[in-house]
Amino acid sequence: MPLRLFLTSGDLMADRRFEFARDLQLKGDLPAAADLLEQTIELAPNFTSAWFTLGEIRAQLGERDKAIAAFRKSRESDASDRHGAHLHLIRLGAAQLSEMPKAYVQALFDQYAPRFEHVLINDLDYRAPSLIFKAVVAARVAAKKPALFKRAIDLGCGTGLAAAAFAKQVDQFIGIDLSPGMVKEARATALYAELEVADMIEGLRARSDASANLVVAADAFVYLPDLGPVLSEARRVLAPDGVLAFTLETHDGSGIVLGEGLRYAHSAEHVRDAMAKAGLQLLTLESASPRIENNEPVRGVVVVAEKT
Numbered sequence: 001m002p003l004r005l006f007l008t009s010g011d012l013m014a015d016r017r018f019e020f021a022r023d024l025q026l027k028g029d030l031p032a033a034a035d036l037l038e039q040t041i042e043l044a045p046n047f048t049s050a051w052f053t054l055g056e057i058r059a060q061l062g063e064r065d066k067a068i069a070a071f072r073k074s075r076e077s078d079a080s081d082r083h084g085a086h087l088h089l090i091r092l093g094a095a096q097l098s099e100m101p102k103a104y105v106q107a108l109f110d111q112y113a114p115r116f117e118h119v120l121i122n123d124l125d126y127r128a129p130s131l132i133f134k135a136v137v138a139a140r141v142a143a144k145k146p147a148l149f150k151r152a153i154d155l156g157c158g159t160g161l162a163a164a165a166f167a168k169q170v171d172q173f174i175g176i177d178l179s180p181g182m183v184k185e186a187r188a189t190a191l192y193a194e195l196e197v198a199d200m201i202e203g204l205r206a207r208s209d210a211s212a213n214l215v216v217a218a219d220a221f222v223y224l225p226d227l228g229p230v231l232s233e234a235r236r237v238l239a240p241d242g243v244l245a246f247t248l249e250t251h252d253g254s255g256i257v258l259g260e261g262l263r264y265a266h267s268a269e270h271v272r273d274a275m276a277k278a279g280l281q282l283l284t285l286e287s288a289s290p291r292i293e294n295n296e297p298v299r300g301v302v303v304v305a306e307k308t
């Protein structure tokens with residue numbers, strides 16, 4: 001799991017109390033931890049990490065209204081919402097399903113970056129890049145077309161695992177990722193001709209029409225709610241015959257849900273609709289788990305589409 005974000009209150013005494021409260025939380029004494037956090041917040045009323053932790057504890061105690069109030073305070077005290085309190089408000093039914101706070105995604109992956117590959121590959125049996133690779137090759141073989149691509153864009157490229165999987169298939173890779181920490185790791189691989197720290201939709205918008213032959217997103221669209229905007233930008237950027245391939249987490253219902261792991265899960269129906277609206281031809285939509293979580297395979301799909 002990623003390290004836990006801590007934003008100092010600027011008051012040494014309040015920071016110390018917060019640490020004691022965290023110890024109590026970790027030992028399972030949630031009511032005592034909540035009491036201590038309430039006292040801490042009296043000392044430092046804009047202490048974002050304390051509000052956020054109080055929200056988590058209130059939610060764990062089943063105190064929904066108090067949890068909502070604390071998460072709202074966390075969001076108010078840090079408008080960029082680096083803790084992602086908004087996502088907890090969505091989970092509690094107190095906010096509409098909407099975009100992830102960008103500062104939350106950045107903070108999460110900047111912290112995670114130096115040990116991302118170790119944790120994902122060794123502990124979480126991470127397979128999204130190889131699932132995409134195999135699905136793309138299979139789709140191209142079935143269509144009797146070569147699985148070789150001149151120019152590829154890796155959306156949410158992270159440390160570069162998708163570029164490594166496709167290294168022999170692609171002449172030139174461009175990576176786009178929100179997290180400077182992840183991009184720094186990707187740069188060290190020397191697998192990318194170009195790397196950009198940007199939101200993936202903004203990054204795509206800056207690219208010319210028909211300028212890529214392959215667009216991939218390994219375990220990255222799970223941070224987007226509606227897939228419509230990214231699919232239509234990908235279609236515009238792809239050359240005719242170009243391929244878009246990605247993994248998602250999924251669920252049995254309809255539409256999009258925010259899962260317990262704070263990643264979006266998209267229904268197969270949402271994927272089909274979004275593909276049709278974007279004018280992409282769906283070639284593959286297969287069940288495939290990208291990783292394990294809590295010792296269970298995460299339910300996922302691998303998707304391949306083509307610009308006809």
Ligand SMILES: C[S@@+](CC[C@H](N)C(=O)[O-])C[C@H]1O[C@@H](n2cnc3c(N)ncnc32)[C@H](O)[C@@H]1O
Binds near residue numbers: 158
């Ligand atoms: C689970 S990691 C996967 C990284 C890489 N694709 C891989 O397979 O190892 C998800 C990545 O998506 C990036 N990300 C999430 N939302 C993003 C967005 N809106 N725009 C650009 N990158 C984003 C994160 O910063 C993170 O590096």
